[in-house]
Amino acid sequence: MMTLQTSFGDSTLNGVRVLGDPVPGQREILTPEAIDFLAALHRAMEPRRRELMGLREERRDRIAGGATLDFLPETRKVREDASWHVAPLAPGLKDRRVEITGPVDRKMTINAMNSGARGWLADFEDSSTPSWENVIAGQVNLRDAIRGTISLSAGGKEYQLNGEALTDHPTINVRPRGLHLMEDRIEVDGSPVSGALTDFALYFFHNAKELMARGRGPYFYLPKTESHLEARWWNCVFVRAQDLLAVPQGTVRATVLIETITAAFEMEEILYQLRNHAAGLNAGRWDYIFSIIKTFRDRGADFVLPDRSEVTMTQPMMRAYTELLVRTCHRRGASAIGGMAAQIPSRKDAEANAAALEKVRADKSREAGDGFDGSWVAHPDLVPVAMEVFDGVLGEEPNQIRTRRREDVVPDAAALIDVRSTVGSITERGLRTNIEVGIRYLESWLRGNGAAAIHNLMEDAATAEISRSQLWQWVNAGSTAKLTDGGERTVTREWVQQLTDEEFAAIERTEGDRFDDAREVFTSVALAEEFPDFLTLPAYERFLSAEARARREATGGTPA
Numbered sequence: 001m002m003t004l005q006t007s008f009g010d011s012t013l014n015g016v017r018v019l020g021d022p023v024p025g026q027r028e029i030l031t032p033e034a035i036d037f038l039a040a041l042h043r044a045m046e047p048r049r050r051e052l053m054g055l056r057e058e059r060r061d062r063i064a065g066g067a068t069l070d071f072l073p074e075t076r077k078v079r080e081d082a083s084w085h086v087a088p089l090a091p092g093l094k095d096r097r098v099e100i101t102g103p104v105d106r107k108m109t110i111n112a113m114n115s116g117a118r119g120w121l122a123d124f125e126d127s128s129t130p131s132w133e134n135v136i137a138g139q140v141n142l143r144d145a146i147r148g149t150i151s152l153s154a155g156g157k158e159y160q161l162n163g164e165a166l167t168d169h170p171t172i173n174v175r176p177r178g179l180h181l182m183e184d185r186i187e188v189d190g191s192p193v194s195g196a197l198t199d200f201a202l203y204f205f206h207n208a209k210e211l212m213a214r215g216r217g218p219y220f221y222l223p224k225t226e227s228h229l230e231a232r233w234w235n236c237v238f239v240r241a242q243d244l245l246a247v248p249q250g251t252v253r254a255t256v257l258i259e260t261i262t263a264a265f266e267m268e269e270i271l272y273q274l275r276n277h278a279a280g281l282n283a284g285r286w287d288y289i290f291s292i293i294k295t296f297r298d299r300g301a302d303f304v305l306p307d308r309s310e311v312t313m314t315q316p317m318m319r320a321y322t323e324l325l326v327r328t329c330h331r332r333g334a335s336a337i338g339g340m341a342a343q344i345p346s347r348k349d350a351e352a353n354a355a356a357l358e359k360v361r362a363d364k365s366r367e368a369g370d371g372f373d374g375s376w377v378a379h380p381d382l383v384p385v386a387m388e389v390f391d392g393v394l395g396e397e398p399n400q401i402r403t404r405r406r407e408d409v410v411p412d413a414a415a416l417i418d419v420r421s422t423v424g425s426i427t428e429r430g431l432r433t434n435i436e437v438g439i440r441y442l443e444s445w446l447r448g449n450g451a452a453a454i455h456n457l458m459e460d461a462a463t464a465e466i467s468r469s470q471l472w473q474w475v476n477a478g479s480t481a482k483l484t485d486g487g488e489r490t491v492t493r494e495w496v497q498q499l500t501d502e503e504f505a506a507i508e509r510t511e512g513d514r515f516d517d518a519r520e521v522f523t524s525v526a527l528a529e530e531f532p533d534f535l536t537l538p539a540y541e542r543f544l545s546a547e548a549r550a551r552r553e554a555t556g557g558t559p560a
């Protein structure tokens with residue numbers, strides 16, 4: 001075990017160094033024991049994580065070269081064997097009819113815990129900027145929420161939990177960062193640790209036993225998974241973590257986001273790999289659309305999607321994906337959880353509020369009717385709307401696992417990648433919206449707010465990825481856009497640059513804003529020659545981890 005002081009800057013303890021500038025709560029979260037635990041997981045799991053990132057690249061290269069996606073021949077037996085099921089639904093995860101999602105800042109933590117939803121996706125991912133402050137504060141807030149000690153005085157209001165026991169509140173499911181992001185501010189043996197492992201390990205270390213003592217458990221959402229081999233990696237992490245802390249095997253539960261096109265072909269296999277720890281699958285629509293664009297970005301007109309606003313859940317390929325997800329889950333005893341309607345209510349504009357509520361109601365009604373066991377909302381004011389819809393379908397039943405098997409759904413590889421049948425157009429308005437919203441979102445992200453309401457829609461990292469990758473694809477495919485004056489024009493780099501200038505000039509600036517930086521990041525990912533895998537990678541490297549990297553380089557560690 002390490003000595004009592006966590007190391008900062010130049011000194012290394014047991015091979016671990018913390019390179020982030022000290023932030024509030026850091027010493028309580030990065031205790032020597034917690035860091036030891038993270039380092040043990042890192043040493044065991046990092047080599048395979050790197051291999052898995054390499055496998056992602058290899059598959060993408062094959063697709064760029066013309067390969068198509070299909071269900072895997074080597075795992076046919078897993079799919080055909082009807083006898084296996086996932087672990088029984090754990091305490092607090094039987095009835096998941098409405099889950100609120102959101103970042104883990106202190107106010108939103110309390111508001112989410114008081115929201116009346118059945119679950120809370122506590123987010124270190126799409127809706128969270130991975131600044132060092134947010135990474136540490138999120139862990140502090142979760143720790144305090146679980147123990148019932150969280151409170152806050154802000155904006156003239158006093159915030160505290162409205163229930164006595166943890167079980168009076170939504171069940172917490174923590175979403176760690178994706179496997180592609182590193183945590184540059186912590187290094188083990190001279191290399192940065194994975195962001196996913198950092199978020200997982202610190203939460204598990206501080207809370208697993210406390211959660212169990214309070215009638216819940218360490219539950220997770222796993223984002224951006226691309227294959228069942230990545231699910232196997234997570235399963236190994238869970239087994240090892242439970243072992244290291246003497247938590248009974250099978251205590252962890254994970255709901256996997258099916259939000260990449262490749263994972264859609266491996267839903268059965270993902271559940272199988274995690275079967276002792278799996279709770280369900282979630283239809284993460286925004287990253288899913290991003291993944292389709294990214295995966296097939298250079299495959300020509302057959303894979304070009306229309307304006308983002310037209311890629312709705314009723315388009316054929318989106319129906320194929322969500323229906324298959326429900327069928328797969330229910331066949332294996334797992335929960336099928338719906339995704340995020342982007343409309344955000346407004347407490348200031350009654351008309352906009354009513355329109356948003358209606359759209360969300362329609363979205364949740366479709367999901368409940370399709371057999372989903374529950375779904376997500378982005379805002380507390382949407383909990384009653386979604387609750388009413390699911391109450392109407394579920395009644396006293398906790399879920400639809402047994403009652404809506406969806407055996408009518410036939411797995412259809414071609415339907416999953418039938419991009420061509422998506423109805424809609426590329427328009428100048430769509431280009432301008434992608435640019436404006438993308439830059440506005442990044443400006444918010446750079447200020448530490450990873451989710452923002454822009455034009456009454458929720459924007460987060462996943463929706464921003466769609467915006468920038470659509471522009472990249474339209475430019476590189478030489479797509480044609482309909483102009484507002486009725487004409488047509490080929491989308492070129494120069495035209496996007498010109499529209500960016502115009503949209504940027506129209507943004508109202510305030511002192512200290514981050515719009516210049518946001519524009520720099522946005523154009524660097526939307527108009528790069530080579531498509532960057534994730535916009536958060538250059539943004540993180542350039543703006544969030546520069547200090548840690550400089551410190552590492554100055555003292556001879558491995559650059560991130």
Ligand SMILES: CC(=O)SCCNC(=O)CCNC(=O)[C@H](O)C(C)(C)COP(=O)(O)OP(=O)(O)OC[C@H]1O[C@@H](n2cnc3c(N)ncnc32)[C@H](O)[C@@H]1OP(=O)(O)O
Pocket residue numbers: 100101102103107108109111112123126127286287340344345346347377378379380451452453457458459460462463
């Ligand atoms: C693609 C995906 O991954 S989807 C999942 C990831 N994305 C998300 O989770 C987004 C979650 N939602 C949000 O972050 C927010 O709702 C936003 C940023 C979209 C809008 O937030 P705001 O502009 O603050 O909304 P608004 O002003 O209406 O908020 C009203 C109150 O509700 C609270 N609130 C809003 N959304 C949430 C939430 N998701 N969780 C908890 N509280 C919330 C606000 O804190 C505020 O509280 P207050 O009255 O005590 O000050």
Ligand SMILES: O=CC(=O)O
Pocket residue numbers: 126257259283284285286287288339340462
């Ligand atoms: O994480 C959810 C998504 O839609 O992306």
Ligand SMILES: [Mg+2]
Pocket residue numbers: 126223224257259284286287462
């Ligand atoms: Mg996502």
